Structure formats: structure tokens, C-alpha cells
Amino acid sequence: MLKTHHCGELRLEHVGQHVSVAGWVHRRRDQGGLIFLDLRDRSGIVQVRIDEQDQPAAHAAGSSLRSEFVVQVIGTVVARPEGTANPELPTGEVEVVPESVVVLNASKVPPFLVNREDVVDEEAKMRFRYLYLRRPNVQKNIILRHQVVKFIRDYLDERGFVEIETPILFKTTPEGARDFLVPSRLNPGTFYALPQSPQQLKQLLMVAGYERYFQIARCFRDEDLRGNRQPEFTQLDLEMSFVQRDDVMALIEGLMTTMANKFVPEKQLLTRPFQRLTYTEVMEKYGSDKPDLRYDLAAVDVTDIAGKSGFPIFVQNAGEGKPIKAIRVPKMGANSGMQLRKETANLEDLVRTVGAKGLAWMAIPEKEDEEVKGPIGKYFTVDQKLELFARVGIQPGDLVLFTSDQRDIVYAVVDTLRRHLAEKLELADPNVLAFAWVIDFPLFFWSEEEQRWDPSQHMFTMPVPEDVPYLDSDPGKARGSQYDLICNGQEVAGGSIRIHERAVQEKIFPLIGQTMERAKEQFGHMLEAFEYGTPPHGGIASGIDRLIMVLSGETNIREVMAFPKTQNGADLMAGAPSPAEARQLADLFIRVVEPAKKS
């Protein structure tokens, strides 16, 4: 080894020891006859002091050092003189006095500063990924990720889970996301699909009697990227036999709580045990099935009151059964008239992007004797206003936003406004983890496009027991035994109890537009397996990347992945994807068709 110690571990107790440390030049402070060097490795930073008088050779070497050079320093640990310790640094009470300073490798001037946390152009981050990953704050995220995954493995191992790998080359399925396909050379014209999740395989492992399975599983979905979505990502995937919904939820809740306490003890859990909210509840209040519960900004239904006002749009919408919802924004109504008009115009532009036709508002004055501001105040009688204010919990100085439209648009508006306002007003406490369960999802959503029911999770989700009769009478009313875990506005896990009886499964297929013949083609292996003694089972999958985002407080998934892709799905460092050689294509019996040029 070229090093006897890591830079960040040297303390007063090492004083007098002869050590060898090696790492990168974090900073160099050259005062002529005296050079201070901050040497950095993964463990941290230690100061090296090179005195021209005492160590002329080392001093000469030190003078030539530049940022990000890789050097080895052999020398003695000494206590810093009185008054020169640096309390900011864990190693701040000591420094290394070198006998020799050896450049192991020089470095070009990096394209951005590695020794600062400055914002960097996203393209540069990607193109020089290895340099971005060298930044201490990024290393922290990547190492946290390792520790969390190790914790999960240990936690589940202690509870009798077996980690089992499942194939990356598997079978395409018609349901769900678009598959990444891999051509088969040995079977011309046929394709494997990369797994969207090991869903089917883990259920088959339950049939196989493993009882408790888990996997840190890479998953692939060929859909457009988002700030919290990459085409390949990692899930903690698990499945348990002989369990009911609460068993799976309790396991995950224990895991998440222990993990949060262990890795981010400074962050408070919003509630313990995690609160359980129904799908209907979160949609009506927050317009989202994964609301950020660190702040309120909840929507209140005021259809009855506003529908009786004189505002024609509200009256008409209420008559057509469209909801009218109000959101109270504390303090924002106290702005000047001009600011208010500007703000509300911005908000109106924002909600138009999700399909709203407009945005009504009222600003409540801080002084009692002033009039309510805003375009719709005049349509409400004094009594209606009082009733409204009581319902919504209005305080002086508040701004109240109103939205009314088809229900799904109202939801989108509420969600969009909440996210936007929370960010603008800095309402989300970064030191809170707002874990919550969302339960009682509808088993199906009606697809207008396809004119049929679509499973809201997947086709193997068991209905809650008392809703099984709805499968025949009113499928839209059936709730699934699904549970999602949300935290700070992210869905961090989702699972369900599965159907293990063929009779129930056979009721599902026709509802989602699958004939039995087609179902047998696609899922014959599953149906067949279920006839050989299938235990009741259920499970859950948790997005590791999103979990690390939430724990580290990052707002983008790229910050917690070592080598992520751009929004176009490209790797700017390696230049993937790239065209294949003609020879490779020939081996695979693949011919490339040039995409049609836009005229």
C-alpha cells in the first residue's frame, strides 16, 4: 500500500507517528517559503505543511503541485501550533510534515472546480462524470447509497429473507411500460425484453416455496425521463408468502424507520407510525397520489357554497357536477394590488399548462375594515363569504385560490399549485421525512382510449376481500389491496397482496380486455404455476434511487446515481447509444430503417 493512513482519519493521537498518506491536491496555499497543502482522499482532508528551510526537496516538489494532482506524502504527524488549529476540519488539530512529496500522477486543469460545490453545467457534469463524482458532496451520496443497500441486505437477512437473482434477459409483456428489447442471435427474429421489474419471477419464487425473497434489482423501462425517473433504475424488490397487507407494511415501515434513524438522525419523521391515507382522501385534498405532506396547502371542497354565489362559471360548473375547490395560501394576500395581480397571473399561466381554463382568487385584507380584493369577491354575499372563510379556515392576509373543472383537471391544478407554492414560499422543511401510506386504490381505472378497464397497479393485484363481488357488478368500485409508501412528494415504494387463486384471476382478464386465449399466450406460465399449490403471498418494491434522493435531500435522481443518462437517454461521457457495426447487425438479423425526416 502506498498509504498507511487515510487523510481524514489523522488526529492528535497520531502525533509523532511516521505516516504515508496519498490522495488528490484539494488546495494549495503557497506563501513562498511555506506551502500548505490540503490533501484529500475519500475519507477527508488533511493539511500538509512544507517548510522551505527544513524540507527543501519536498518544498520544490510542493511548488510544482496543482489542483487534482495525485500525490503521496511520507512524513510525520505533528500537532499544529497554538492558535492555528482549524475547528472546521476533523483533522484540524494536526498536520503532516513531509520528508518526501511524490507526484504519482499530474492532472490537467479540470473543466470545473472539483474542490467546490459550485453549480456546474449539466453537460459538463455528464461528460466529465468521473470528475463530478470526485466531489466530496457527490461521493457522500454514492457512499450513502452503498450503506443503505448494505443495511437493507442485513435487515432482510436477519428476518429470514433470501436474496435471489432473476434474469435480465426475459420475456416481453404487453402490459405496462415500453420494453427495452434485446435481439436473440440464436433465435433469429425473436427478442428478449429487459425486466420492468421482477414481478412475475418473484411470484413464481413464492410458488417455489422460498417464502421470503428479496433482490436489489435493476429495472428497465423505455419511457421518457424525468427529474426522478431514469430508464434504468434500482429497486428493492421483495415478496413474502402467508402474509396479509399489514405484514408487508409493518416490515417496510420498520425498515424505513430504522434506516432513517441510522443514516439521517437529524431528520424527523413526520408521524410514527406512518399515517395511512386513502387514495380518495389524498386526491381530494392534495390532487396527487403522492403528495408532499411536509406542508398543508390542502384543497377544500367549496362546491356547495361557491355554486350558490353569483359567479357564473362556478354556478354552471356546480350544476354540471364539477367540483369547486379552494386553497388557502397564508400571508400571500397581504401583497400590494399590483404584486397580487402579477402573482395570480403567473399562477394562472402555470395552471393552464395542466389544462385549467383560468384561476379565480380572493385576497383577504389584513385589516378588518378593508374590502376583499380579487375579481370574484363581488359575486359572493357577505354571508357566503363568511361561510366560505369558516370552511377554508381563512385568516387575515391570506390569498385564496379557486379552481373548478372536470375532477381530473382540478386534481392536476391542486397538485401543481401546491408544488409551485411550496417551493416559492419554502414551505417544505428539509429536515422532515413525511412518510405515509396510501391505501385503498381503485383496482382499475377506466381507459377512455381503450374503452376498457386498466389495472391501476398490475393484473395480479388482489381486490380487498370485501370488494371481490364488485368484479362482477361494478368493477370501478373495487379497491385493490395495494399500498404505496410516499415520502416528501415521491412514491418510494408500492406493492400489493397478489391473486393466488385462478378463479379470481380469470375474472380480471376479461375486464382488462384480455381474452383467455391471449392471457394464456402471455401469462400461461403464471396461470399454470398457480395450479400447483400457490401460497397466499404479497410483496412490495421500493425505488432505491428515490429513497436516496429523499434521504440526501437531493431534488434530482442524477445526483444519487453514479452514471445517469440525460433527458434524451444519452451517456455523454461514453457516447451511448451509438450505431452498431454492420457485422453486428447481420449476426442479429437486424436491418436499420432510417427514421422519416421531418419536412
Add this chain to the structure above:
RNA sequence: GGAGCUGUGGUGUAGCGGUUAACACACUGCCCUGUCAAGGCAGAGACCGCGGGUUCGAAACCCGUCAGCUCCGCCA
């Protein structure tokens, strides 16, 4: 497939119709023996993403295009 934002020395930004294109950090050289975002002095470095157009004149205005980002659709 659609909407929006951004693109100016290596990095982050300013400039938004006429500027020797400004500033900070980084970089180079010199000075400096207790610094730790070291300091001081001097200096180099940008045809303003690319292609058209408007104009006497474009970094700036218009059109197109490329790239990055955010969002909608999509993501069981």
C-alpha cells in the same frame, strides 16, 4: 408527440440594437514562513451553441436547428 426555460473566456454570471463584451472564481508568472474560500502585484484567455434573416449596425430582434434542463403526454 407537445409546452416552457437556458446556451456569452475553463466555470458561474452581467450585458438585451452602437460597449476596447464587464465581473467573480479558476488559470499563468512574480512577491510572500501560519495559511486553511490565504493575500498582494502583473498577465493570458470569448469571433457571445450552430445556420439563415431583419437592420447602416446583432451577443442582443425574427426564423430554423442542435444540446442541456423542467413539465405535460407516457411511466401496470
